[in-house]
Amino acid sequence: MSSFIADLLPQAAGLLPKWQLFVSVVALFNTVQNFATLKFTRRVYSGKPHEVTPLQARTFAVWTLLASVVRFYAAYHISVKPIYDIALISYLLAFGHFTSEFLIFGSVKLSAGSMSTFVVSTASLIWMFKQYDFYVKA
Secondary structure, eight states: OHHHHHHHSOOSSSSHHHHHHHHHHHHHHHHHHHHHOSHHHHHHTTTSGGGOOHHHHHHHHHHHHHHHHHHHHHHHOTTOHHHHHHHHHHHHHHHHHHHHIIIIIOOOOSSHHHHHHHHHHHHHHHHHHHHHHHHOOO
16 A cells, blocks of 8 residues: 555655645645635635635635646656746745735734745745756756
8 A cells, every 4th residue: 555655656856746746735625625614714814804705715726726736747747847947936926925915915914824825935935946956957
């Protein structure tokens, strides 16, 4: 059984492809919860939870699903430059979105609900920038 699971994991060297897969799977769960309830989305946007509507949550769900698909492809095709670049840009967009919601719009407060968005996007950006030449041979 463990060999079967290991065979399903990305086979590229290093931990970054596995991280991409992990983030992709977590995003799938986040997508489902955004369709199911506003509770957790309101925790992320705790500065203005009244602005979290069912429409906004569904839009956020689709955006999260798109990011999940991009990162899933990156997990298994980490050395393909356009895929690597798009995955990296997906983290940049997430970082930009949450940073602007924190600094400009005030809908995000630093809390347990929002910290994961900053940690994942920042750590992934740094990791991907540092590992670019290792994975992408242009």
